[in-house]
Amino acid sequence: MRNSVVFGATLLLVILFAAGAGADGTPEVRGVARSGVRLSLFTDSEMDFQILRSLGADGSGGGTAGEILLAARQIEDGNPASWSGIFLSLAERLEEDGATRLERGHTVSARESYLRASAYYRAAEYYGDPLSPDTRSWGMKCRETFLKALDHFPWKTEAVFIPSGKGEDFYPAYFITQGKPGERRKTLMAQSGFDGTAEEMFLAVGRAALDRGYNVLLFEGPGQAGKRRFHPDSIFVSDLGPTVRSVTDFVLKRPEVNQKQIALYGASFGGYFALSGALGEPRLGALILNSPLTDMQEYFFASMGEETVGMLKKNNLTTEDLKSIPEKEMPLKYRLSLLNLCIRFGKPSVAETLDAFSFFRIPDDRLKSLAMPALGLVSAGEGPTPLKQGEHFAATAPKASLHVFERESGANAHCQLDNPVLSWAVALDWLDELFR
DSSP states (O other), X not given: XXXXXXXXXXXXXXXXXXXXXXXXXXTTTSSOOSBSXXXXXXXXXXXXXXXXXXXXXXXXXXXXXXXHHHHHHHSOTTOHXXXXXXXXXXXXXXXXXXXXHHHTTOHHHHHHHHHHHHHHHHHHXXXXXXXXXXXXXXXXXHHHHHHHHHTTSSSEEEEEEEEOSSTTOEEEEEEEEOSSTTOOEEEEEEEOOSSOOHHHHIIIIIHHHHHTXXXXXXXOXXXXXXXXXXXXXXXXXXOOHHHHHHHHHHHHTOTXXXXXXXXXXXXXXHHHHHHHHHTTOTTOOEEEEESOOSBHHHHHHHHHOHHHHHHHHHHOOBHHHHHHOOTTTSOHHHHHHHHHHHHHHTOSBXXXXXXXXXXXXXXXXXXXXXXXXXXXXXXXXXXXXXXXXXXXXXXXXXXXXXXXXXXXXXXXXXXXXXXXXXXXXXXXXXXXXXXO
């Protein structure tokens, strides 16, 4: 290895952005926090948050408290391989249960089991080695069981591959419609962030939108987890304009869509992606950002702290280093986090990856050009940096507003994963009123 560095307790957990990406710490310590509350199931606060993330999907059928909490008791604290193994076993058991119930004609029970299996496959995928084919296979099983579940809901679900306009490249998506043939309805397009998936976005907001009469398109752009299942070399891009234009083109061609009532929703890092994509796309009728992130370098560095950022830049580990650092010098969870970060941004070293964040920023002149009504969502428990960026977004974009979930609301986690029902009410009531 080029440079042997013992990180030990000095290395703080590296943030991962997704429908649930955030930081290890509290607002009092750093500018960004995963949540204002702790379950305290693990001493490893990232694992603690990931359990909260899974529990948050309960309201949409993506898990049960009994299954998730039992799984948590079996996971070795801080061990990503143990986490993946336990959730993989649970997912496989639920998939088998779904198949058995379907054979007996119990379609509602079967779809519920398949949907939970899909969510648990995603949980296993989260802590997987980004270079392992096993991790990709868990992602594909998440997709497969999701489609099995959706086949037995009253909506029509299509797995689609939206052309990107660059050769054979595409954006994987799910288009879910309802209503009578030829009936045009309002439509919500939604994407997640660093490590979230389209299947998770169904649980995070898609099912709630369907309950309110919307068509729903769940899509994955460059570098996102679902796209990398098909194109492992795909990396994040700072401007999602071309992606959002391609996705909007697809939606506008559908006979089920009211062309004047199309909204875009972005969660976590997807808040930045959706904002960058909405700029210059006048065909969108509304934008919802959860959270409204305008400067990813500021956000990321605030989550880690200056000391950690400086240490990582100084040591500048390469991806080759990260593949071979012994466990005694860097625990597996940190090594995989850093390796995944480099891979997703397409950079050969940690320092170059940290520098790449400077390109993920929306300047004020572009914010001022945002034409459509926009709503930002942020939880007070996420810390001062997300709140600062949300307030700046609302003050700068011409038709933007910000809803802050105060601590007493019970929505204190990143993307309100601890109280999704309230989050849906705020976001989708706003959209309903706009689209009347």
